[in-house]
Amino acid sequence: MTMHQPTLRPAYPAPLPRKLVSLLVPVFNEQEAVSAFLTEIDRVFAPLHATYDYEVIFVNDGSRDATEFVIRSRMTDNPHIHLINLSRNFGKEAALSAAIDHAQGDVCIPIDVDLQDPPEVIPEMLDLWSKGAQIVNARRANRTQDTWIKRKTAQGFYRVFNALADHSIPQDVGDFRLLDRQVIDVLRDMNERVRFNKALFSWVGFETEEVTFDRPERQAGTSAWTYWKLWNFALDGIFSSSTVPLRIWTYAGGTLALMAFLYAAVLFFRTLVVGIDVPGYASTMITILMFGGLNLFAIGIVGEYIARIYSEVRERPLYVLRSIHNPGGQN
Structure with a gap:
């Protein structure tokens, strides 16, 4: 009697789990910008679906308009959205820290909701991260969208800060950057109450790369940054980073x-x-x-x-x- 052996099928490797990207989005009175931002994020991540999943962590920093309700209305049909409401306005640095504390991603990307940090730069950031970079800074190629006064004061701030600080920060690089999970874990252990996150991002070290982009105009709403707030922000940055x-x-x-x-x-x-x-x-x-x-x-x-x-x-x-x-x- 002839015994038939079962045919062995070739073993295929199981698909690798997708990496999670956490987008950290502090918002303050940004009801007009939320929908356009989410539409653009969906468009950018659609081609990356096979490799990356994403979450959008909105931190509502005491908004007095309908920002919270606009975000919650979008959550019903968008499983990527998380919303954290602070009890009052604590400022952008505190709101960004709250997002960092609650992010679950393999990488985190602080980004503004007004689309002046263009989401189309994110795939380039992720490509550099996949090649070994743990921080990917996004540098503005120009500041033509800013007023003459703002350009000059920004240049002066970077010169003064880097001349005084123990660790310099890259010029024309805001909060918009990619941070590896290892970097995020270090930032979570830093308990300063007076925070200047751009300086902390530079202080931690790690392998760093850079991309450049042209900063577009704000798509909706108005900026909450007055010159007085920027002045106080600059003082916090200098005095918290240097003796x-x-x-x-x-x-x-x-x-x-x-x-x-x-x-x-x-x-x-x-x-x-x-x-x-x-x-x-x-x-x-x-x-x-x-x-x-x-x-x-x-x-x-x-x-x-x-x-x-x-x-x-x-x-x-x-x-x-x-x-x-x-x-x-x-x-």
């Missing part, structure tokens, strides 16, 4: 003290030899005002650091959650 201003005033104070001592010695010996002159009101006032102004300026810099120390030692949370909404509209 050089304090060191400068150590040397400046020592130099001024030496000059004052020498001048006092000259006056003392001149008085002994020549006698006492009638003091000049103008020179006296100039000296008093000059040294008084320098003292106040130095005290102001010390005060900036003390204020940040005060914020750190209180150990208040960086943000407060009001609610979290998961895909499918589940709370």
Whole structure:
């Protein structure tokens, strides 16, 4: 009797699981921009479906318009959307930190909802990541969309920051970049209350590559960044990333003290030899005002650091959650 052996079928390797990309999107009064942003994200990730899945983590930073309700209405038919509501407006840096804390992706990409960070750059970022890069910075090729004042102040900020900071940041690179999971895990362990995320992204190190893009105009809504907010943001960046201003005033104070001592010695010996002159009101006032102004300026810099120390030692949370909404509209 002949026994028939079963035919063995060739073994095919199981398909590799898709990598998860977390898009981190802080929003504040952006009801007009949400729908266009999601449409563009769907378009960009459609060709990447075989390799990458994605989640969009919106952090509603205390919006006073219908931003939350627009996002929740889109969640009913879009399983990629997550929504985190903060209890009030904590600022973009805190909102971005909240998104980082809740992201589950193999890579994370902070991105603005106004489409000035063009999503079509994302495939190029992912390609560099697949080749070994752990951070992929997106540099603006030009700033022609900004006003002349904003371009000049931005250039000045980068020059001053990189001259003072212990670790420089790349010029014309915002929060828009790719961060590997290992980088995200390190950032989660950094507990500063006064945060300047661009500096933290550079401080952590890791293998870094770069892509460039032309920054388009805002597609909808208006920017919440006033010049006053940008000024305070710049101060937070400098004082949270460097102690050089304090060191400068150590040397400046020592130099001024030496000059004052020498001048006092000259006056003392001149008085002994020549006698006492009638003091000049103008020179006296100039000296008093000059040294008084320098003292106040130095005290102001010390005060900036003390204020940040005060914020750190209180150990208040960086943000407060009001609610979290998961895909499918589940709370």
